[in-house]
Amino acid sequence: xxxxxxxxxxxxxxxxxxxxxxxxxxxxxxxxxxxxxxxxxxxxxxxxxxxxxxxxxxxxxxxxxxxxxxxxxxxxxxxxxxxxxxxxxxxxxxxxxxxxxxxxxxxxxxxxxxxxxxxxxxxxxxxxxxxxxxxxxxxxxxxxxxxxxxxxxxxxxxxxxxxxxxxxxxxxxxxxxxxxxxxxxxxxxxxxxxxxxxxxxxxxxxxxxxxxxxxxxxxxxxxxxxxxxxxxxxxxxxxxxxxxxxxxxxxxxxxxxxxxxxxxxxxxxxxxxxxxxxxxxxxxxxxxxxxxxxxxxxxxxxxxxxxxxxxxxxxxxxxxxxxxxxxxxxxxxxxxxxxxxxxxxxxxxxxxxxxxxxxxxxxxxxxxxxxxxxxxxxxxxxxxxxxxxxxxxxxxxxxxxxxxxxxxxxxxxxxxxxxxxxxxxxxxxxxxxxxxxxxxxxxxxxxxxxxxxxxxxxxxxxxxxxxxxxxxxxxxxxxxxxxxxxxxxxxxxxxxxxxxxxxxxxxxxxxxxxxxxxxxxxxxxxxxxxxxxxxxxxxxxxxxx
Numbered sequence: 001x002x003x004x005x006x007x008x009x010x011x012x013x014x015x016x017x018x019x020x021x022x023x024x025x026x027x028x029x030x031x032x033x034x035x036x037x038x039x040x041x042x043x044x045x046x047x048x049x050x051x052x053x054x055x056x057x058x059x060x061x062x063x064x065x066x067x068x069x070x071x072x073x074x075x076x077x078x079x080x081x082x083x084x085x086x087x088x089x090x091x092x093x094x095x096x097x098x099x100x101x102x103x104x105x106x107x108x109x110x111x112x113x114x115x116x117x118x119x120x121x122x123x124x125x126x127x128x129x130x131x132x133x134x135x136x137x138x139x140x141x142x143x144x145x146x147x148x149x150x151x152x153x154x155x156x157x158x159x160x161x162x163x164x165x166x167x168x169x170x171x172x173x174x175x176x177x178x179x180x181x182x183x184x185x186x187x188x189x190x191x192x193x194x195x196x197x198x199x200x201x202x203x204x205x206x207x208x209x210x211x212x213x214x215x216x217x218x219x220x221x222x223x224x225x226x227x228x229x230x231x232x233x234x235x236x237x238x239x240x241x242x243x244x245x246x247x248x249x250x251x252x253x254x255x256x257x258x259x260x261x262x263x264x265x266x267x268x269x270x271x272x273x274x275x276x277x278x279x280x281x282x283x284x285x286x287x288x289x290x291x292x293x294x295x296x297x298x299x300x301x302x303x304x305x306x307x308x309x310x311x312x313x314x315x316x317x318x319x320x321x322x323x324x325x326x327x328x329x330x331x332x333x334x335x336x337x338x339x340x341x342x343x344x345x346x347x348x349x350x351x352x353x354x355x356x357x358x359x360x361x362x363x364x365x366x367x368x369x370x371x372x373x374x375x376x377x378x379x380x381x382x383x384x385x386x387x388x389x390x391x392x393x394x395x396x397x398x399x400x401x402x403x404x405x406x407x408x409x410x411x412x413x414x415x416x417x418x419x420x421x422x423x424x425x426x427x428x429x430x431x432x433x434x435x436x437x438x439x440x441x442x443x444x445x446x447x448x449x450x451x452x453x454x455x456x457x458x459x460x461x462x463x464x465x466x467x468x469x470x471x472x473x474x475x476x477x478x479x480x481x482x483x484x485x486x487x488x489x490x491x492x493x494x495x496x497x498x499x500x501x502x503x504x505x506x507x508x509x510x511x512x513x514x515x516x517x518x519x520x521x522x523x524x525x526x527x528x529x530x531x532x533x534x535x536x537x538x539x540x541x542x543x544x545x
């Protein structure tokens with residue numbers, strides 16, 4: 001029997017919930033993201049990822065025509081403009097089928113099997129899996145675990161359970177549940193878990209509703225599947241000490257992140273001194289992980305929160321922990337630990353990016369407090385000042401290491417196109433919310449599952465996205481120039497025939513911006529693909545000027 005004391009010392013100190021999904025998720029009921037307040041006064045600040053969040057569009061929305069959501073453009077004009085757009089697409093041979101054919105011709109054999117593997121539960125791990133069998137030796141009827149995790153892949157408590165299942169290679173099914181800050185929970189889940197908190201797991205018919213209880217049960221019921229809890233007395237003692245240290249670090253982080261520091265820097269110093277203890281513990285390790293050269297329960301406990309500390313403290317406090325390869329740092333052992341974690345497929349699967357974390361943490365925590373000196377980092381993470389423009393700078397100019405393990409630039413572009421084209425119609429509808437009507441508001445500023453798309457603008461967003469996908473797949477200067485020409489032709493028609501106020505152009509820009517701001521990592525795609533898609537959407541937005 002395993003000793004419960006090892007995991008019993010880990011306390012839950014903030015809500016084990018909350019999240020958002022987008023149209024990248026295939027099922028329509030998960031299209032939950034939205035226009036929160038609106039859009040920036042200048043629609044064409046292509047380096048501003050929040051033009052669909054803040055500004056003056058809310059006042060416009062209330063005055064939009066109920067039918068078609070257009071002010072200055074009549075239905076006859078829209079019909080004519082749609083016809084002209086279709087003519088250009090036909091003449092330039094721009095259509096979704098050809099984009100998909102081009103993608104398939106460039107994909108590796110493994111990439112071409114991605115969708116069929118998703119259905120079977122095989123292949124490279126993906127947040128899109130609803131069934132995870134790992135390989136053909138496992139059968140769906142033999143699965144003993146169902147994990148209820150957040151739909152947006154935001155929840156750190158879900159992440160550590162998810163990581164544990166993957167690392168132990170235990171077959172499981174996934175049910176995705178909204179967090180309260182971005183959507184409602186189904187009644188069936190509320191009956192299973194009256195508090196609504198996630199994660200929840202059903203293992204051999206028994207319901208477990210706390211992340212640490214789930215992790216313990218997985219160790220106990222699957223002892224031969226890559227055990228993560230050490231058995232030797234000295235290692236167990238070390239693990240217990242490190243888990244206490246993890247909670248100390250968590251508390252110091254939470255206290256500083258959600259408060260304004262005192263003039264003497266007491267909160268910063270408290271966090272720093274605890275982080276130095278973590279650095280020393282990793283320096284003393286005989287391998288790349290906390291307990292040596294093999295990943296353990298300690299790493300699974302540390303990973304979700306250390307990851308969020310790197311993102312949030314840089315963004316809100318200007319305090320950098322993780323650095324790009326070759327850069328100097330006061331925390332070399334912590335950085336080496338991240339390098340080791342990033343060799344694990346289980347961590348690669350669940351890892352998020354700074355942008356996603358810095359927008360998902362405040363609604364989960366009730367707010368985070370920015371301090372002087374953080375603005376430059378916020379701008380870079382948010383895509384301002386060219387950080388989301390082509391050509392992309394390596395490691396976001398040294399702030400967030402690139403995921404070199406995810407493949408080269410061409411692979412990232414193919415991944416972005418695959419995710420877009422596999423659910424294209426739904427994504428166009430989702431993007432068109434940016435020029436539509438907002439619905440019921442939730443705590444997460446990037447979420448509005450009840451938003452109403454602007455149906456009138458869809459044909460033009462569709463056309464723009466086809467060109468964006470072609471641009472992503474372009475390999476030669478001639479192909480890139482052709483994409484520039486194709487979009488320029490479309491923009492010329494949209495400006496000429498789209499109303500005196502450039503309303504059509506404005507609404508296309510709003511739609512592309514809305515989509516760009518809501519590309520979530522890892523939910524929709526990995527960071528390299530997300531960076532490419534955000535930057536190529538910015539390219540299109542700039543061309544609309």
